[in-house]
Amino acid sequence: MPVQARARKTVEVLLAAARELLIEGGPEALTTSGLAARTGLHVRNVYRYFPNRNAVFAALAEQFNQRLETELSALSGLLDPTADWRAEVQKAIGVLVMVGAHEPAIRQIRAALQTSPELQAMEVASDKRIATLIAQALHVRGAPASLETLEVRAFVLVSALGAVLDRMLLCDGDQQRLMLEEIESMAETYLAKSIARGPSTLG
Structure with missing residues (x-):
């Protein structure tokens, strides 16, 4: 978990979105591009915190x-x-x-x-x-x-x-x-x- 509050918040947003994707479609539905689309973040920002699913x-x-x-x-x-x-x-x-x-x-x-x-x-x-x-x-x-x-x-x-x-x-x-x-x-x-x-x- 990142130290800075802003980064921690971003991680929590990504993990909350990940839970939604998992519930909706199972493990196969969770992708970095899917996280980017769900959160409105650019995919490179997703990769900054999570290099892969x-x-x-x-x-x-x-x-x-x-x-x-x-x-x-x-x-x-x-x-x-x-x-x-x-x-x-x-x-x-x-x-x-x-x-x-x-x-x-x-x-x-x-x-x-x-x-x-x-x-x-x-x-x-x-x-x-x-x-x-x-x-x-x-x-x-x-x-x-x-x-x-x-x-x-x-x-x-x-x-x-x-x-x-x-x-x-x-x-x-x-x-x-x-x-x-x-x-x-x-x-x-x-x-x-x-x-x-x-x-x-x-x-």
Whole structure:
């Protein structure tokens, strides 16, 4: 994101237009020339901030990932071994859903992330950061495994949840509610295997 206020405003205008194009026509509809036409900017000004459409996808994904990771990091109960871990898992999944609901083009952005190795790497990096937070939460609860092993387990869970949440976005309200319940159950069942049993660790 540029430092100067005027440049930041221009970037926000371009990203807002990018969301509109994605919602209207999917990833294929987002082009630098399309952004120029939608915003009234000259195409060379678009290139000044985004040299290609992958750069636009990356900026949209980065904004979403930053909001998501900030919200998850604020869940202090995750790292509190006395807190009910099942309740904290439900809160974390609620954050995933809430942040996604506030990004109108989330489905199209996540689809775009699969279009190039560079964008896929961005998604993996974000998933790993979230997995590290989950692994630390398991570790403070006395999970009988190394932190490295817990990070791998958490990464598998985060990746699986992301895939299922993508499918959930394609469903209607009632179906989404049922899928959300299944997602919570899946996460709890998987994490329960990593958490040392006993009243001092279950919270």
